[in-house]
Amino acid sequence: MKLSRRDFLKLSAASAALASAGCSAPREPIVPYAMQPEMTLPGVPRFYASAASFVGAAEGVLVESNTGRPTKVEGNAAHPGSLGATSVHGQASVLQLWDPERSQAPRRMRQPAAREQFESELNEALVRLEARRGAGLRVLTPTVVSPTLQSQLVELAARLPEARVHRWDPLNRDATHEGARLAFGRALEPIYRLEDSRAVLSLDCRFMEDEPGRLNYIRQYARSRSPKPQSMGRLYVLESAPSLAGAMADHCYAMPLAEIERWLLAFANAPAADRTMRAIADDLKKNRGLILAGEGLSPWAHALVYRLNHELGAPVALIDPIDPYPQPHAQSISDLAQAMHAGEVELLVIVEGNPGYDAPADLDFAAGLARVPLSVHLSLYDDETSARCTWHLPATHYLEHWSDARAFDGTAAIVQPLIAPLYGGVSPHEIVSLLLRRPQSGYESVRGRWKAIDWEAALRKGVVENTAFPPVKAALRTVALPTPKEPAAWSVRLVPDSSVLDGRFANNAWLQELPRPDTKITWGNAALISADSARQLEVESGDVLEINTHGATIHVPACVVPGHPEKSVTIALGYGRARAGRVGNGAGCDAYPLRLSDSLWSADATSIHKTGSRQALATTQNHARMEGRGHAKHIALADLIGQARAFEDETPEHSLYPAWPYDSYRWAMSINLNTCVGCNACTIACQAENNIPTVGKDEVIAGREMHWIRVDRYFEDRRTLFMPVPCMHCENAPCEYVCPVGAPVHDSEGLNLQVYNRCVGTRFCSQNCPYKVRRFNFLQYSKDDEPLKAQKNPEVTVRMRGVMEKCTYCLQRITRARIEADKENRRMRDGEVVTACQAACPAGAIVFGDLADEQSQVALAKRSPLKYDLLAELNTRPRTSYEGRVVNPNPELDNG
């Protein structure tokens, strides 16, 4: 009897089915609506415009909703704080919504309690305080970007004149605003027009990661890098800590903060004295120069920069701060702490933020909080502050409530909910309306604030028209400049973390596992240190350092980073959380004990030494093996001029494999290293879109992270080079030849795809992939947990243990566009398919499309003189190609 393989498998399956004793497929219910909401079409996602605020200003978002579940965040092209792009935080915010560890109930003294009890207790206290015109009532908020909340707080101050509203945001703009107060007599916010300047000098300004206008600034930077001699900009960076701007700079100088201030003084007074300064000053004068000052600098340095910009005629506008609070945050929270210690605070309402964890260490905020008879904390998580307050109330996520928010330039947007509050949370507007003793829903408050506008249009577009702040004309004053202080022997630079920011995203696994741009560290922080300084201290990456400052000691593992300033270590804030949740607890080390109210961004170290213990750093790039092989190619602008090809094409002419016939679309991607700033938005957007699991610190150490697109980072030629690497979708794909079960397949349009059901997990394909972009599910990483599974993209298979996976060029997006085009009997148009990484990219560095269409953006990019293929000599004929980076060093300077 002849038994074919297929019959044999059928019979095996039959016996297996027999063994499970007559089981049939489980019955699956299919649940329609009882009352169908208008405009719903199950299976077709809908997008709603909203706005999310992370670094003291809003970024406009379009949130994808699949039958009522928010699953993915995209940027809103109409919003100035987004321009169509999203930050890593925007992408990860949808995971935060579904985080099972969000606070789910009000608590009194850490025990679950009823909201009615809270309201009666609050009212009792308010009646008492109102008799004293509010004396004893304090409200504490982070930066308020919501105009509605601002007016509610103003109303509160008018109703209870003795009450006080304080601000504390760990990522505040104190130095910028105080500098303006010195220079102009009032707090102002600079708005940079980077694309109008051809020579930008950044003095430790982290404008690509922490500034309120970051996404807008990255886009502008990218536009200014068009490699044409007459228009290409030049970027000079002085940085005290590794930053994206420093990595992208044409000339980068690393020095501690105090040194940067001394440099600035000398630069302002006598630029001719030093060759570097003279060259930079000439360039700034000739090319409509613009100087940016970072938050780490002193107010006087900011004032000086305002003056220099004025003298240069720099393209910078000044506007009123979007949160018109009259005091520096550090001052405000110091006042509050003092009042709490003095027993003057009877009722403290903390509206979001986590001051119990992130307040300046010298204020002993936690002890002060213990002296407040009635303290209330509204927050997403039952965190360090909640544990010390009388009451904790669960807050609503921005995808659950009505609000509004201003972008960095003042443009307002309405925040609209995508879903009813999952845990009956309270919004900031609602709690302030309780204080006003006029309980109102958030919707009523916001709607009341925006009576005069076309409400529907504002919701649909995601911005309220004509609300950007007008530029302010302000006269410069003379500023007395100090003699700069002598730098300390060792200094500690504190920076917001690129992933968890001030710590608020500590429980977000996507962000924790996202490699930090400069170090590729995941799941924690480290003391970044230069190679020379490390040698001096006799430490290597992973050695734990003990850092002593006046009054505090912390232990933190070192991480050697080339190009870091000497005699200085950089530590990211936001780690070492005690009550973040299962994901964030214990990750990294807490640097807040070093942070004092009069020096928020640096601390003088009294001693730094090695403890002898070691701590593994979960880094994703063992760069030492790849360095120096020229994978991330770059060329100087002067060398590019007149070249047809900047980089030699190393693709061999012949191949042993027959060429695939392609008769339809030919999908391809081009990644522009000249504009990519290494921000990681692509990685996390891909994670959100493609149901990519996180694996945890131990698995990352084992090299098992799952990201389908990674951003490689090289230190070469005294530069930091970033290189996003997704699957190359090779035409001669090495993975396809070696699979014993034919799981990697080549489709008719050139996509190289993995058939999960065929995959038996031999991992031969991954072994044979020269780009190492295939990812294997060593364990069951994708969990089916409630409510996290609600975030999953219904258009993408959730993979199980034992199968290989990789970038699909967002096949589900191609399919959706294809079906729509096929229904209309036409070809897909250029730009109709936008991959998740492409959509998120603030620099617009990724283009995707059809090579068969000669006019497509991607075909155009492939004809660029800067085009090259990664590892072309292997003759894999990758569909993903790169445009090399162009650097534009000043010929007057040798460093570059």
Next chain:
Amino acid sequence: MQVFSPVAVLFLKIAALAGVAAITVGATALYKFLPAPGGEVSPAQPIPFSHQHHVGDDGIDCRYCHYSVEKSSFAGIPATQVCMTCHSQLFTDAPVLAPLRESARTGQPLRWTRVHKLPGFVFFDHSIHVAKGVGCVECHGRVDKMPRIRRVASLEMQWCLGCHRDPAPHLRPPAEVFDLAAPRPGRDVQDGLMKTLHIASVRRLTDCSTCHR
């Protein structure tokens, strides 16, 4: 020296062969009687809804209830309120409709049992099949003759591929897509439809990526 006599060896051989044959025949027979891989062909429903009555007798168009079949991957299951457009007037006190009235009263949706179920890694889209001239009857059979809905196709990959490898015989003019009784047009009409409807190449239709992602 022989341990077994030649007769014994022959007996053993026959017995072994018979054993293999018995197992094969038994397994094949059992396989036939096992529940189909797609689940029950006609499971019980909360309301014994009759397509025969609604489609065959009353002549209600498929799209009245399956409202998103032309726009979405999902054909759509009618909301309680759609049923109530008629049943607030007709058969208002029929005992079989008690669950429907309960749903309309409480706002709690009905929970039907799925009849056509595809595995999670298959991404089927109704709208493109309907747009390309694949009639409802091709996969769902004559539902206008089914008092109780039942699955007529195996929904196995082989069955899908049967059509994707040779789509022409399964096509009908777009105007007849929702007509269950219309006979299939002739081969020449179908060959014409392959062109006018721009049916993708067989290579494209049989790419893994067409249905799996």
